Amino acid sequence: MTPRRIGLLHPGSMGARIGEILRAGGHEVLYCPAGRSPRTLRRAQDAGLRPVDCLEDLCEGTQILMSLCPPEAALDVAQAVAAAGFTGLYMDANAVNPERMRVIGGLVTKAGGTIVDGCLIGPVPTRQETTRLYLAGDARLTGEISALFNGSAVEVVVLDGQVGAASALKIAHSSFAKTSRVLAALAHALAAEYGVGQALTDEARRRSRPALAEPDFFATVAARAWRWAPELAQAAESYRTVGLPDTMLRGAEELLRTWNEHKDIEHAHIDQLLRELRTDQQHGT
Structure with missing residues (x-):
């Protein structure tokens, strides 16, 4: 494609690598060093990005701007x-989130x-098949962004959906990925209190199927919710006893109780189960 002039906000570890990939594709990549840390400036220099004096110059001198910054700064940057x-x-x-x-x-x-x-x-992204860029919005515009990464280590996937769809995917994926890691840390903290940390690790290694990839299993979870909820209540008490937070366990216990009516019935439809998790459904509104 025709080389483009692209602005990057900002060259953190991911942003600098994206800028480097775009440069390798023949595009000119600019950034604004004002207010950036020495580490960010080094990354930008190593990636071959061209500095401009201010944000106004970045906006006037580029055809495309890419915002890759901490989520709490995204609105201010926009x-x-x-x-x-x-x-x-x-x-x-x-x-x-999609609303933001x-x-x-x-x-x-x-x-x-x-x-x-x-x-x-x-x-x-340092090699193929590790990193995906999902896009949503007007087909002509998503196509323009997609073409920038042809042949690169970034796999582009265009979603069927308007603005907000890609953000929804990110939040859905990251909420599980991040929360599950925190839960794993809590589980190991409790196991360490009783000297069974290695046994916990060994037991976990016997399971290889990722929970997020098994939505069909939700019906089985719902069928067992009547006894899983009290089990999590016991777990929450164990965490409190050794001085660990129980908030996540109590939240999971509350959600499981919304599925009590499915006791021992393993054929509930996935869509129905997901609707029942909505707070407006729980409160009858």
Whole structure:
């Protein structure tokens, strides 16, 4: 494709690597060093990114802006870009929820730009088949972003959905991935109190199927919820006893109790079970 001039906000570990990949594809990648840490500046320099003096120069001198920043900064960055009058294509690939993504999209389009919703899943891409960039929005715009990564280590997947769909995927995936790691840490903390940490690790290694890839198993969970909920109540007490937080266990216990009516019935439909987890359904609204 025709080489493009792309602005990057900002070259963190993921952003710098994305910038390096885009440069390898023949594109010019710019960034604004103002306010960046020495580590970020080194990464940008190592990636061959070209510095500009300020955000206004970045907005005026580029056709595409890519925002890859901490999620709590995503809205502020979009507001600053809109205030600078950017009228090109803005891709937000931050871990923000769909509602926040739609607000960001509104800011960008009101200022005269166009928006693509993106999310990156996987590690910093150093080889093929590890990192995917999911895109959602207008097909012409997602196609333009997708073409930038042809032949690179980033696999692009365009979703059937409007702005917010890619963000929803990121939140759904990361909420499980991050929470499960925290739960694993809690489980090992409890096991360590009783000297059974290695036994816990050994037992876990006997299971190889990822829970997130088994939605068909939800009906079995619901059928067992009547006894799993009290078990988690016991677990919560164990965590409290040794001074560990029980909040996540109590939350899981509460959710399991919403499935009590499915006791020993393993054929409930997945859609029904997922609806029952909604708080508005639980409260009868």
